Amino acid sequence: MPDMSASLALTHFVPLAKEVDENKVTPGVLGFIVFAVMALAVWGLMKSMNRQLGRVDFTEETDPKATTPEPEPAGPAGSGGKTSPAKG
Numbered sequence: 001m002p003d004m005s006a007s008l009a010l011t012h013f014v015p016l017a018k019e020v021d022e023n024k025v026t027p028g029v030l031g032f033i034v035f036a037v038m039a040l041a042v043w044g045l046m047k048s049m050n051r052q053l054g055r056v057d058f059t060e061e062t063d064p065k066a067t068t069p070e071p072e073p074a075g076p077a078g079s080g081g082k083t084s085p086a087k088g
Helices: 002-019 028-055 076-080
Strands: none
Touching: none
């Protein structure tokens, strides 16, 4: 039965299409409806995602086994700021 409504809608829009310039291509009413439905779907998905992310309780607990790395001691290059010339 959907074919009947589509053909009926098509017969109503055909006379309107003859009034428009035939060299100009436009998306028309159907394109607007499809775009509007897609925009509403994206809006709904983003609203749902925002709600789901708001429910997430993320508190990072410190690991008792983890230790902070200590800085490496400065070698001969770090003591005076000068390095010895490379022997080659």
